[in-house]
Amino acid sequence: MHVIGAGFGRTGTMSLKVALERLGLGPCYHMREAIRAPGHKALWLDAAQGAPVEWDRVFDGYASTVDWPACHFWRELTAVYPEARVVLTVRDPEPWYRSTRETIYVLSTWVARVAAPFFPTARGMAAMTRAVIWDGTFGGRFEDRDHALAVFRDHVEEVRAAVPHDRLLVYDVKEGWEPLCRFLGVPVPDEPFPHVNDRDHQKGKIRRARVLVGALGAASALAALTGAALWRRTRA
Template sequence: MKVIGVGFGRTGTLSLKVALDELGLGPCYHMSEAIRAPGHKRMWLAGAQGTPMDWEAVFAGYRSTVDWPACFFWRELVAAYPDAKIILTGRDPEKWYASTYETIYRLSTWVARVAAPLFPTARGMAAMTRAVIWDGTFGGRFEDRAHAIEVFQRHMKEVVEEVPADRLLVYDVRQGWEPLCRFLGVEVPEGRPFPHVNDRDAQKAKIARARRLVGAGVAVAIGVAAAAAVFAALRGGG
C-alpha cells in the first residue's frame, strides 16, 4: 500500500482514484471496488461491527485506496502501513454536505427502501454503507446537517493533528497535478489534464439510471411471478 486517501466521499475521491491510477500508483481501491468485488461488502460490514480486518486480504492486488469504506478505518490503516503516504481530500463543508445529501445519501436510502428487499446485492450494499457511513461515521444523524458538518470538520482536524506532517498532504482536487505529484515524488503527466469525474450532475444521472434498471427488474419479477401463478393454476386444474 503506497497511498492512503483518508478524505470522506464527495471530496473528489473518484477523481483522485483515477489520478493515482494514471500515475502508476494503482490499482486504487474505492467504494466502487467494495461494491463490485465478491465478498468485500461482507468484510467491510463485519469490520464496522468490530471484527478485526485482514488488510492484506482486503487490499490484495491494490497499491492505494481512497473514499469510504476504507477512510472509516483511517487510523488502523495509517498504523498498518507506516510507509504509505496519506492524502486528506477536503472541500467547503457546506458544499460537501449538499453534494453528499443529494447524491450518495439519497441513493443509499433509496437502495435500502426499494432495491434491498428485492436483490441480495442491494441488501449487502445497503447494510455495508449504513454500518460504515450513515451509522458508523455519522451516528445515524446524517440528516442533521449541523451534526454531519461537525463530524466532517472534526475528521479533517483529527487527521491533521494525528498524522505526521511529512506523511500528509491536505489536498483539494481543484489544485490539479502539481501539489499531488510533488508530494508523491512523481512527474506531472505531460499533456494530460487532471481528471475531474463524478460531479453532482454525473452522480444524479447514475442514480436515475439505477432507478430505471431496478424498476425494469421489478416489472420483470412481477411478470415472472404472474406467469408462474398462471402455470400453477393451470396445472392444478388438471
C-alpha cells in the first residue's frame, strides 16, 4: 500500500483513482471495487460493525485506496501501513454537500428502497453503504445539512492533526498533477489531469439505473399477473 486516500467521496476521489493508476500506483481501491469484488461488501459491513479486519486480504493486489468505504477507516489504515503516503482530498464544503446529496445519497437510498428487492448485490450494497457512510460517518443524520457539513469539516481537521506533515498532502484535484507528483516523488505526466465522475455523470447513471429497475419491476409484475392468470385457468 503506497497511498491512502483519506478524503470523503465526492471530493474528486474517482479522478484521483485514475491519476494514481496512471502514475503507476495502482490498481487503486475505490467504492467500485468494494461493490464488485466478491465478498467485499460483507467484509466492509463487518468492519463497520466492529469486527476485526485482515486489511492485507481486503487490499490484496492493490497499491492504493481512495473514497469510501476505506476512507472511513483512515486511522486504522495509516497505522497498519506506516510507510504509505496519505492524500486528503478536499473541496468547498457547501458544493460538496450538494453534490453528495444529489448523487450518491440519492442513489444509495434509492438502491435500498427500490433495487434491493430485485438484486442480492443491491441488498449488500445498501447494507454496506448505510453502515459505513450514512450511519457510520454521519450518524444517520446526513439529511441534516449543518450536521453533515460539521462532520465534513471535522474530518478534515482530524486528518490534518493526526497525520505528520511530511506524510500528508491536503489536495484539491483542481490543482492538477504538480502538487500530487511532487508529493509522491514521481514525474509529471505529459497529459491532462483526469477529471471524471462529475455530478452530471452521476445523475445520468442514476437515471439509467431507475429506468432499468423500473423495467425489471414491470416485467416482474407482468410475470406475476401472467402466472396468476395461468394458475386460475388450471383451477377452472
